[in-house]
Amino acid sequence: MRLHVIGLGGAGVRVADRLAADHDDDPFLAGVNAFDTDMDALGALDALGEDRRYRFGDAAGGDGLGGDLHAGRRLGDAHASELGREMDDQRPSLAEAFLIVVGLGGAAGAGAAPALAEELSRLYDAPVYALGFLPTPSETEEPDGDEGPPSAAAGNAAAGSAASGNGTEPRTPHRPLAERNAARTLDALSDRCAAVFPFDNAAWLRPGETLGGARDRLNGVAAERIAALFGAGETPEGTSTPQQVLDASDVARAVGGDGEIAAIGHATQAVESSEGGSRFGLGLFGSSEPAEVDTSAAVSAIETVIRKAARGKNTVEVPDGRADRTLLVVGGPPQWLNREAIADGRRWLAGEAGSDAILSGDAPVPGGDAVSAVVVRSGVDEPERLREIRETIR
Numbered sequence: 001m002r003l004h005v006i007g008l009g010g011a012g013v014r015v016a017d018r019l020a021a022d023h024d025d026d027p028f029l030a031g032v033n034a035f036d037t038d039m040d041a042l043g044a045l046d047a048l049g050e051d052r053r054y055r056f057g058d059a060a061g062g063d064g065l066g067g068d069l070h071a072g073r074r075l076g077d078a079h080a081s082e083l084g085r086e087m088d089d090q091r092p093s094l095a096e097a098f099l100i101v102v103g104l105g106g107a108a109g110a111g112a113a114p115a116l117a118e119e120l121s122r123l124y125d126a127p128v129y130a131l132g133f134l135p136t137p138s139e140t141e142e143p144d145g146d147e148g149p150p151s152a153a154a155g156n157a158a159a160g161s162a163a164s165g166n167g168t169e170p171r172t173p174h175r176p177l178a179e180r181n182a183a184r185t186l187d188a189l190s191d192r193c194a195a196v197f198p199f200d201n202a203a204w205l206r207p208g209e210t211l212g213g214a215r216d217r218l219n220g221v222a223a224e225r226i227a228a229l230f231g232a233g234e235t236p237e238g239t240s241t242p243q244q245v246l247d248a249s250d251v252a253r254a255v256g257g258d259g260e261i262a263a264i265g266h267a268t269q270a271v272e273s274s275e276g277g278s279r280f281g282l283g284l285f286g287s288s289e290p291a292e293v294d295t296s297a298a299v300s301a302i303e304t305v306i307r308k309a310a311r312g313k314n315t316v317e318v319p320d321g322r323a324d325r326t327l328l329v330v331g332g333p334p335q336w337l338n339r340e341a342i343a344d345g346r347r348w349l350a351g352e353a354g355s356d357a358i359l360s361g362d363a364p365v366p367g368g369d370a371v372s373a374v375v376v377r378s379g380v381d382e383p384e385r386l387r388e389i390r391e392t393i394r
């Protein structure tokens with residue numbers, strides 16, 4: 001589907017940049033914009049040229065907003081239509097969906113996101129989704145004396161470069177209001193977006209890692225999952241049409257349109273490339289014809305990858321695996337896409353999620369060397385981290 005991604009604030013612009021770096025040539029990525037009040041954050045991007053970066057909000061004087069969500073909201077209200085116009089070069093009217101990416105604990109991105117979501121819904125018919133990073137608990141904790149209290153305004157630089165007390169991991173800026181900002185922004189986005197995909201930063205940190213040190217890896221995971229979901233069903237030019245193409249309306253139906261909380265699971269499993277030969281001895285050496293694949297190997301690969309996508313780490317926890325709606329997309333070399341195994345996987349997932357409405361599609365990747373699965377669950381029960389965050393404003 002044609003997706004237009006808008007990265008807002010420090011986290012958002014970095015993910016937008018990462019998507020452009022990894023997927024600019026992929027047909028699903030129809031447009032990318034990076035909007036921030038902070039000149040330094042925009043200046044540090046690599047893949048997006050000047051034409052796709054834009055500093056807004058003169059009132060911020062070229063800096064971040066230091067976590068002042070009220071100031072962010074005011075700027076958002078004042079500049080939403082200007083940001084909408086800034087997207088025009090990339091023909092947003094052709095987009096089949098918009099995705100706003102934002103760090104929920106900040107101010108510039110989190111403040112502007114609701115107003116921009118509203119503006120895009122006013123201008124276009126396509127659904128507006130949001131992917132929002134949840135702050136880590138350590139951001140709101142008082143910093144240790146020897147680390148000193150890095151301010152949120154200095155955060156974009158500090159998150160990337162300053163060393164922490166142990167001298168190895170870049171420290172994470174102290175943001176005392178991060179959880180409250182996130183709670184307010186989640187509510188505002190749920191009211192204005194078709195669905196919200198929270199990304200739980202803390203759940204993705206490895207032991208001893210700080211957000212500052214891990215953010216590039218986390219942004220890579222977020223970009224990969226965005227591509228796995230919104231790029232599913234897009235076939236590279238010249239390849240055969242998938243048996244079951246997943247389109248924008250399938251995703252819209254599966255994810256819902258009422259601001260539901262949704263999670264993206266994804267997994268890949270390496271398989272022997274079946275172009276011109278196979279380890280099962282069924283292919284002709286040197287032949288350009290794809291070799292046949294052993295059925296039990298295909299069944300096992302599909303079963304494993306679907307379970308890994310559902311039960312492995314999701315973008316946010318899915319309590320008990322339950323969801324109102326579920327979408328499954330299985331991809332890989334066509335010879336490996338065993339229809340019965342996919343149907344079994346669908347049934348297993350329906351039981352796991354407790355919902356019948358399982359939409360599924362195939363994403364054939366001729367010549368690929370892995371099978372993959374994307375599992376999207378929408379209308380999930382409230383994840384523990386979301387409950388903690390919401391409680392800060394109850």
Ligand SMILES: Nc1nc2c(ncn2[C@@H]2O[C@H](COP(=O)(O)OP(=O)(O)OP(=O)(O)O)[C@@H](O)[C@H]2O)c(=O)[nH]1
Nearest residue numbers: 009010011064065066067103105106107108109135
């Ligand atoms: N995954 C990830 N999370 C980030 C990154 N940068 C910041 N965050 C998270 O996003 C929240 C907001 O940070 P920013 O996006 O830098 O904030 P901003 O929107 O620029 O707002 P201000 O700095 O307050 O003006 C932080 O509290 C972190 O939880 C990043 O690069 N990757």
